[in-house]
Amino acid sequence: xxxxxxxxxxxxxxxxxxxxxxxxxxxxxxxxxxxxxxxxxxxxxxxxxxxxxxxxxxxxxxxxxxxxxxxxxxxxxxxxxxxxxxxxxxxxxxxxxxxxxxxxxxxxxxxxxxx
Amino acid sequence: xxxxxxxxxxxxxxxxxxxxxxxxxxxxxxxxxxxxxxxxxxxxxxxxxxxxxxxxxxxxxxxxxxxxxxxxxxxxxxxxxxxxxxxxxxxxxxxxxxxxxxxxxxxxxxxxx
Numbered sequence: 001x002x003x004x005x006x007x008x009x010x011x012x013x014x015x016x017x018x019x020x021x022x023x024x025x026x027x028x029x030x031x032x033x034x035x036x037x038x039x040x041x042x043x044x045x046x047x048x049x050x051x052x053x054x055x056x057x058x059x060x061x062x063x064x065x066x067x068x069x070x071x072x073x074x075x076x077x078x079x080x081x082x083x084x085x086x087x088x089x090x091x092x093x094x095x096x097x098x099x100x101x102x103x104x105x106x107x108x109x110x111x112x113x114x115x
Numbered sequence: 116x117x118x119x120x121x122x123x124x125x126x127x128x129x130x131x132x133x134x135x136x137x138x139x140x141x142x143x144x145x146x147x148x149x150x151x152x153x154x155x156x157x158x159x160x161x162x163x164x165x166x167x168x169x170x171x172x173x174x175x176x177x178x179x180x181x182x183x184x185x186x187x188x189x190x191x192x193x194x195x196x197x198x199x200x201x202x203x204x205x206x207x208x209x210x211x212x213x214x215x216x217x218x219x220x221x222x223x224x225x226x227x228x
Contacts, residue, residue: 033215042204043159045215058215090159102147102208105218106159 002026004107005089012113013081021076021110025093031055032074033092034066043090050096079096083112089110091103117142117209119219127225128195130208135191136222138205143183149216150179151204159204163190197227 005024013019025032031050035043045058049068060066063081068074078085088111092104118141128134137163138148148167149158163172163179171180178191188205202223206216 035216040219042218043216045207045217048215056215088156092159103149103161103164104208105161106151108158111156 004091004105006089006092006107006110008110009108010111010113012115015083016082017081017114018080019078019112021078021089021091021109021112022089023074023093024077025072025074025091026105028091029072029095029105031094031096031102032068032072033094034060034074034076035090035092035106037088037090037109038084039087046076078112083096083114086112086114117207117217119205119207120223121203121205122218123222124220125223127227130195130197132195132226133191133193134195134224136192136203136205136224138188138219139192139203140186140188140217140219142205142209144209145183145188146208146210148179148181148183149206149208150177152186153192153202153204153207153221160163162203189202192224195224197226197228200225 007022033048034046037043046060048055052068063079066076086107090109092106094104122137149164150162165172165181176193181188202221204221206218
């Protein structure tokens with residue numbers, strides 16, 4: 001079965017650079033979520049989209065923005081990178097409309113390292 | 116604000132033992148609860164989802180229960196194997212329809228030969 005795809009899997013950037021993370025949800029899923037997991041921490045919700053509209057917003061810095069495109073893939077744009085942005089970034093997707101309990105399925109993550 | 120706690124933080128057991136992982140949450144107004152497994156540096160694998168109207172869910176050697184009124188869930192692993200070694204996370208969805216998951220602190224499980 002198809003899973004959530006994230007690219008790139010690893011990314012190394014310098015401070016103050018920008019980064020773009022991509023997420024391709026499971027086919028027919030209508031909701032995409034972004035989470036950030038710092039070293040030794042539990043995942044923290046950043047932002048979600050339902051049918052290409054922002055659905056909910058968590059602790060996402062103003063330096064970050066995200067969007068969902070017509071093909072349902074999503075991109076997380078991160079600017080003015082800081083050392084503290086180094087983390088594992090997960091994308092998840094779910095079938096909100098008519099899906100059983102809104103189960104979220106996670107991608108393998110993008111490991112971002114800011115030097 | 117929803118807070119999710121998992122006890123114990125770490126657990127080491129010999130192979131073959133049955134074990135219970137605990138998850139507690141402060142706000143009982145949840146839509147569902149999911150249990151995940153995470154291997155070091157890897158992604159999150161969904162194990163079980165329990166909707167708020169359900170009491171338990173089973174998948175193979177895993178059984179998860181939910182007591183929404185008391186804010187508790189347990190994950191029971193039967194006949195543990197070394198391959199079960201991982202971090203187990205519970206997460207609550209406060210409302211359905213695209214809202215955020217709040218994760219617990221995780222239980223790091225090691226099953227020894």
